[in-house]
Amino acid sequence: MTAERPKPGPSKLEDVARLAGVSTATVSRCLNAPDRVLPATRTRVMEAVAQLGYAPNSSARALAARQTFTIGAIIPTMENAIFARGIQAFQEQLGERSYTLLIASSSYREGLEEAQIRTLAARGSDGLLLIGHHRQDRVRTFLRDRHIPTLVAWAYDPGGAELPSIGFDNARAMATLAREVLAHGHRRLGVVSAETAGNDRARDRVAGIRRAAAEARLAVDDLTVVETQYGFETGAAAFRRLMDRPRPPTAVMCGNDVLAVGALRAAGQMGLAIPGEVSITGFDDIELATLVDPPLTTIHVPHREMGRRAADMLVGMVADKRLSTDSIELGVEVVLRGTLGPAPG
Amino acid sequence: MTAERPKPGPSKLEDVARLAGVSTATVSRCLNAPDRVLPATRTRVMEAVAQLGYAPNSSARALAARQTFTIGAIIPTMENAIFARGIQAFQEQLGERSYTLLIASSSYREGLEEAQIRTLAARGSDGLLLIGHHRQDRVRTFLRDRHIPTLVAWAYDPGGAELPSIGFDNARAMATLAREVLAHGHRRLGVVSAETAGNDRARDRVAGIRRAAAEARLAVDDLTVVETQYGFETGAAAFRRLMDRPRPPTAVMCGNDVLAVGALRAAGQMGLAIPGEVSITGFDDIELATLVDPPLTTIHVPHREMGRRAADMLVGMVADKRLSTDSIELGVEVVLRGTLGPAPG
DNA sequence: CCGTGGGGTGTAAGCGCTTACAGGGTTGCC
């Protein structure tokens, strides 16, 4: 047989078509809508595909079909155990559904997040996953105008936010934990919050604590909130600041587990007994929470489930060309461990 | 002026060209090679771009230019603190260079990694970041045939592996730490290794320990290696298994910090004094290492630097259409903390 | 036995961009 020397570079649809003796349209249909092609033809085409090791060029496919099978996600940071598990599950589930994950991080900076949104949109992401509701109007308009299905995760807004979401009610969850703390007899509370500017999750958590404090008729002076950046060290420093006050709190509630572990370490260095002299709580229930001593009282969040379902929701929205979908509220639960005890004396 | 009603959907190159009164080629040049266009023209075009809020369609651009400005990375898991920091730095640096990160995870499964490599290649990734050297020939051939610049990170192979790499010599690093342990008088060593099948990093680390043990003329029986999956719990279980042996080791070296922290916790539960009764070491120096009590003796790896430089190397390879580049060995150092002490008795 | 309908396949026109090549206007130098 004449040695049709294989052309350089990866083979294209046309090569497959020639080898199988059909038109490119048929090959395309075999790949995208197999049931619209006669079984016999399909077999022949598939053999050609296998023989050539053909894989479609995604750029061309995306251009022609106006769909990239790509989902973009913008998270504050990948370094953070808080997002890692959820995003891992999200990516796995996207893979299941033949989507690929394009990822960017905003470093908790609103301006950078906006830039990343525009980048991922320009890259043709079929859908976008964002964290939290807080966002400029300009960004929301952009998303709407470009018809990009967008889902918010790690937050659930019962008040009907503009974008659909999957997550939990941060305020309610934190209020529940705060009531638990108050029930332990604590009447002077300290709060170490993540920075609330542009971070609705942090804001809502603090609001939850304030709500519970108000219910319990705590004096305003008996609830001190300090804000700090994300990190162990910053959490430790914030804790010290709280404890250095004239009338230090008997319980310090932290906006997340990382801050709480920082506080816990600072307490150790200061020689404070936990929970004997001061109680500490976190939020998220990352793996670390059970590794510290004493183990951390915190709020458990079903991160993997959230990631997995977020993927399904987003793929559904993309498939049906819907910009919206029903939001999902996930249950969270208070996990009582060693760092919360009765108020001293 | 006649209200040229704006067309639906995002504007295209042609719209910009029309508005600026130039050809599409000129607009394209303004965007990709500004210095090949008269400043006056450029200004006019840029104004049109701004006015229309034009952003190029990446699929079309990728198709025409045969470049996607996308880099793919396949890591064992994102859940793992070990990769999180490096990948975060990698992504930030890619962003700096106008590349976007396409990410997938292999869950430490070789077959899945291969599938992901093919997927990301089909997506047109300009370059690929992989972890570790171990890989089927078939995969290496594929990468070479497709001319996809590929960089291996988290490993450095002095023996001139097929793919360029950035990382450290796992065997040498672990040997150094093992010598330190032996210098503390330990003569019965236990090793908790990550699974070595398809994981050259894990294999090299164990090899390093064996090398140091041989140098110190340790009896074969005095070095016991157990393998286990990645995780705190599995690390704890492996540690228990080692300590339940007739002549338990006086020092347990773990393949990574996560396993070591698991071991540390198991030791606590077993009532073993650390390092009084048994010493424990890790590898990676993740944040957690300093948070446990006592803090973990381990090997510090410059994760952020590795991620950043990996991005630069890969972008360089892509820009120059090189499949190879000089490998870079990063320095690692033993960090002596509380979990390593003199051998008991 | 012919008209109808419908399923399978082919033809060809894009999708929005890049870029080789050509063309025209300047400039500089002889």
Next chain:
DNA sequence: GGCAACCCTGTAAGCGCTTACACCCCACGG
């Protein structure tokens, strides 16, 4: 003053795929 050289811009041909539409053929019913 004329010619070469150069710089800037435009023309148009793809990049590899999807898909609307046309076409053909066969089964079926009247």
